[in-house]
């Protein structure tokens with residue numbers, strides 16, 4: 479049995495069968511310790527969400543296994559909660575009720591009604607949403623909805639919090655506020671987090687390690703970068719920190735030099751690139 483808190487062991491994933499089979503992930507291996515903040519970064523379509531969905535138990539792997547705290551993951555469970563880029567709150571329930579739904583289900587047998595109520599209030603307080611308990615999702619901003627989604631996910635006290643581009647749909651300022659809040663919450667409750675991001679600064683700012691994925695098909699982990707910066711981290715101070723900038727450059731180098739994404743050429747650009755077309759243009 480794995481001695482690590484979370485182990486992704488030799489995970490491969492093929493979608494489809496026969497001549498339509500496509501091997502998206504090949505032999506992904508990663509060990510994560512309790513309280514670690516891991517970011518997964520890689521070009522669009524390489525398989526980041528597939529990894530996250532396998533850890534969440536939403537997708538089965540074709541080969542290999544995910545072991546969480548000594549138990550193999552085979553299905554979704556309350557020990558892993560997921561926050562997606564676009565909030566998944568129920569529109570007919572209030573902020574309080576959205577969190578209550580998860581809390582009442584998870585702690586039905588282990589907490590009294592009064593304890594559950596306190597817990598819902600505390601979870602919403604952590605993300606500064608106590609002022610909007612009775613509002614419905616349509617009455618609050620995108621950033622606030624994402625806060626409630628995070629509160630709901632944390633309220634279930636998962637062993638691992640899985641964040642799939644949680645700040646991706648937010649404007650830069652809201653994004654920065656929410657990143658700071660997540661950093662603070664993580665330092666307070668020591669949660670184990672796996673986050674998918676496309677944002678290099680976000681990855682360096684928040685993570686203990688950045689997992690960089692190669693391009694698909696048959697994507698796997700190319701490099702893992704340890705971020706040895708003291709916490710709590712301050713985005714303004716780090717902007718001039720040589721170590722921070724070196725980490726940033728290393729991720730950028732991986733993405734834009736080592737794993738440069740070659741987009742398929744459009745018909746027009748292909749024609750432009752052909753020697754005949756170039757000659758014709760020069761004539």
Ligand SMILES: Nc1ncnc2c1ncn2[C@@H]1O[C@H](COP(=O)(O)OP(=O)(O)OP(=O)(O)O)[C@@H](O)[C@H]1O
Nearest residue numbers: 493494502520521522523524525526527528529694
């Ligand atoms: N259910 C599915 N059936 C078939 N192919 C799938 C399925 N889910 C994902 N794929 C394919 O697997 C590949 C990886 O997809 P995935 O969503 O994991 O990538 P990603 O790195 O998260 O992309 P992005 O950054 O754009 O969100 C893509 O080519 C996608 O089309």
